[in-house]
Amino acid sequence: MNEGLLLIISGPSGSGKGTVVKKLIPSDDFALSISMTTRAPRVGEVDGVDYIFCTESEFAEIREGNGFLEHATFSGNFYGTPVSYVKEQIAGGKTVVLEIEVVGALQVKEKYPDAVLIFLMPPTFDELRSRLLERGTESDDEIERRTRRARDEMEELQKYDYLVINDDIDEALDDIRKIVRAEKLKPWRSSCRIQHFYGNNETNCI
Ligand code: 5GP
Numbered sequence: 001m002n003e004g005l006l007l008i009i010s011g012p013s014g015s016g017k018g019t020v021v022k023k024l025i026p027s028d029d030f031a032l033s034i035s036m037t038t039r040a041p042r043v044g045e046v047d048g049v050d051y052i053f054c055t056e057s058e059f060a061e062i063r064e065g066n067g068f069l070e071h072a073t074f075s076g077n078f079y080g081t082p083v084s085y086v087k088e089q090i091a092g093g094k095t096v097v098l099e100i101e102v103v104g105a106l107q108v109k110e111k112y113p114d115a116v117l118i119f120l121m122p123p124t125f126d127e128l129r130s131r132l133l134e135r136g137t138e139s140d141d142e143i144e145r146r147t148r149r150a151r152d153e154m155e156e157l158q159k160y161d162y163l164v165i166n167d168d169i170d171e172a173l174d175d176i177r178k179i180v181r182a183e184k185l186k187p188w189r190s191s192c193r194i195q196h197f198y199g200n201n202e203t204n205c206i
Contacts, residue, residue, distance in 0.1 A: 003192045004090035005183060006112055008098045008105045009176075011120035012150030013138075014131040016166040020120060021099045023173055031089040033098045036062065039077035042137050052082070069111075070104040075145050079104065095180055102153045109159070116183050118176060119160040123167040125150075 011017045025032045036052045038059050047053050054062075059078045063071055071080030081098055089096045098108070108115050122128045128150060132143050157163060162179050166172040183189065 003184065003189060004093050005095040005180065005189070006086065006090060006098070006108065006115040007095050007180060008100060008108060008115055008117045009120055010100060010102050010105045010117070010153070010160070011166075012122075012128055012153050013146040014128040014135070014150070015120045015122050016131070016169065016172070017099050017120050019169060020166060020172055020176065021097055023169070024097065024176060029095055031085075031094040031096050033081050033086050033089075033096055035079050035081055035098075035100065036068075037077055037079045039075075039079070069098075070100065070107040072101055072103040072107070074101050075142065075149065081108075095184075101149075102156045106156065106159060114189075116162070116179065117160040118162045118164055118179060119157045120164050120166050120172065121154075121157070123165055 009017055009021060021032065024030055034048070034050075034052055036054050036059060038054060038056050039051070041047065041050070041053055045051065056078065059071075059080065062068060062082070063080065067083060068080035069083040069086050071078060073079070079100070081100060081104065086096050086098070098105075100108075105117055109117055122131060129143075129147055132138065132146060138146065162175075164172050164175045164179075187194075
């Protein structure tokens with residue numbers, strides 16, 4: 001019996017996903033899935049915290065062993081969500097957050113239609129570009145590639161369940177928390193609470 005939720009947050013580079021997720025996670029209800037990637041670590045990124053950094057052959061081995069819930073390429077690098085952690089946390093009733101790009105998000109939605117997909121967007125395209133420039137972690141070429149990819153990702157946003165505009169971070173966080181709350185109150189996600197109503201106290205409702 002579980003009331004866990006798979007929550008996917010996507011959005012173009014510069015949408016502020018990383019910041020939003022970092023503020024959302026310090027909570028007993030949420031668990032963050034740490035992805036594997038073949039991308040080189042950025043300054044300040046820590047292996048096992050920001051990502052599990054790996055070689056292409058390590059990535060291929062896990063992919064071939066069906067160890068990923070989903071995987072995709074982004075700007076020439078591989079990214080994937082290790083499946084074991086997600087399953088474990090969902091079984092424990094957590095809201096598991098995946099901060100992933102659009103191709104992987106849609107793979108998950110296909111396999112698990114119960115997953116909730118949120119698309120996070122900055123208020124304007126100009127704002128997205130200037131956030132990427134200000135962040136200063138990417139070369140000019142990489143910024144160009146990422147803004148092009150942002151346009152492609154925007155084409156898919158109608159396939160998402162919710163669109164959240166990240167103009168003010170606290171408002172965006174508030175929107176996301178309300179989405180999670182509302183999703184958890186859907187009757188078909190509430191089997192645990194319904195069992196509890198009938199006196200089955202063995203269930204551990206979240
Ligand atoms: P970055 O290189 O900026 O850390 O990430 C590039 C893109 O890959 C971002 O859109 C990020 O959300 C996405 N990403 C990170 N981890 C995963 C993953 O496990 N799977 C997929 N499909 N995308 C990921």
